[in-house]
Amino acid sequence: MCGIIGCVGRGAETLDTLVHGLSKLEYRGYDSAGVAMAGDGIALCKTAGEIDELRGALADRSLAGSVGIGHTRWSTHGPPTDGNAHPHQDCHGDVAVVHNGIIENYQRLRDELVGAGHTFTSDTDTEVVPHLIEDALEAGHDPEAAVREAVSRLEGSYAIAAVVAGTEAVFAARNDSPLVLGIDDGATYLASDVPAFRDFTDRVVYLADGEFARLDGDGWTVTDHSGDRVEKTVDTVDWDPEETGKSGYDHFMLKEIHEQPRALRQCLRGRVDEMAGSVDIDDLGDLSPTGVQFVACGTSYHAAMYGAHLFRDAGIPAQAFLASEYATATPPIGDALVVGVTQSGETADTLSALRAARKRGARTMVVTNTVGSTAARECDHALYIRAGPEIGVAASKTFSSQLAALNLLALGTTSTTDTREIIAALRDLPGDLQRVLDESAAEAVAETYVDSDAYFFIGRGYQYPVALEGALKMKEITYKHAEGFASGELKHGPLALVTEKTPVFAVVTGDGEQARKTVGNVKEVEARDAPVVAVTDGRSDVERYADHVLEIPETHQRTAAVLANAHLQMVSYHVANKLGRNIDKPRNLAKSVTVE
Incomplete structure (x- = not known):
């Protein structure tokens, strides 16, 4: 629920790159921020409050180092204070770690580490990680092996990035929390979301659960939990950096409300044949559900309710479930298609619900905005809403695009007597919506x-x-x-x-x-x-x-x-x-x- 940035290969511009990346992740929500630079030692600065507070603190300090990591924190364990802000360090200050997610066994690990003589300075679950790395280093492991050893002891959800003094590399691992690499000529980036480095490169590599990444002067490598190299596909992000700017609007939300007609056109383009009165969506195959269960949270849950109504009107039994309830008490599935609706494709409750459905043998689909997201990779089918990047925390254009995409899904997998009328209405929808916004x-x-x-x-x-x-x-x-x-x-x-x-x-x-x-x-x-x-x-x-x-x-x-x-x-x-x-x-x- 917060932001990670890492950078190798930017030389003297590394610190500015980290702070710029954090500013691009502000939309994710946060209450503190910090950066750490690694060279012969670790130089660190972190503050409660907004990134401007961090900039002010950095103005009075000189952080040296050739590689670095940064973080914006949204408080879970402990209030938003300077001490609870990330990065966190070990007893000697030779390790710095940033982390998204929740480490479920942190209290047991913390008690063990305190008993062994470690001193903790924060209330966070994250702080156990640098101390575990410290122990592994003292046991003779090299930095990469030490980070691996520490990660192997963690239970829960995490996206972790770490730097070690004397090592010009960033180490990272993920489990149930997103991480993506940005690949540029001479530089490599690590982030929780693409906007953090999109101003520098459009080439990305999405990490999967259980994968470990090393970024250094030679480039990047991804390995699995056993240390075996994983061949990864380098994808290209198809949106422009300017799409994450305000374009003259006072707020991102207002801009994104006004982007809805364009987002709807993108969602519908190439998928509707008005002359034939049909819908054609890639990756659906011969999908003809006899029942549908939607799982979602928040705004996406409201879209899921709408989607369930679409299928019921077509004579297909359909229900919408809050993903947090579904995941902990999965209802009977039978041969129903289970559809997760999630803008990011990384919503923890929705992922848990989809995984619970898969364990019971259900076919799964995700309706999402994010190509390469965890849900898109794990589900049998993915339907992309094509809304483009949405920066405002409160969903706006992604909701309207979800409704349009769910119409396409229902039309593409069921039959109704008014299909041509609906398709005509969808054709007119972007123009009608522009009129609403204008008037x-x-x-x-x-x-x-x-x-x-x-x-x-x-x-x-x-x-x-x-x-x-x-x-x-x-x-x-x-x-x-x-x-x-x-x-x-x-x-x-x-x-x-x-x-x-x-x-x-x-x-x-x-x-x-x-x-x-x-x-x-x-x-x-x-x-x-x-x-x-x-x-x-x-x-x-x-x-x-x-x-x-x-x-x-x-x-x-x-x-x-x-x-x-x-x-x-x-x-x-x-x-x-x-x-x-x-x-x-x-x-x-x-x-x-x-x-x-």
């Missing part, structure tokens, strides 16, 4: 309700997951209380909380039974003096009972969900902006949740 009255709505006590969101059918996602966005970036409900559930308890200070956002599309019933729920709200914001295509007449209206073009019910969601994203963004929140890096949250 949205979301900022005026936000101005009106910025001081509200709480916010409720309601919807039925395909709009129910949108209501949940609207509430989640409001919570994530405004820190205000918000809840989403199936419209019919409002009267079964939540209505007791409705007052004139709790605006209700009602997503009402179409003119069918679901729309008519939701209009009835809106009337219940109106009768209790709560303000109503209707997100609607105008077909249900709900605007008669609303204080504000956010309009969407008339379209299919499936694609209406994507359009409605854009309005709610914009409302949350503008409320957060007016409150002065840290929109791109909400407190306590991380972009990639790699611990369970």
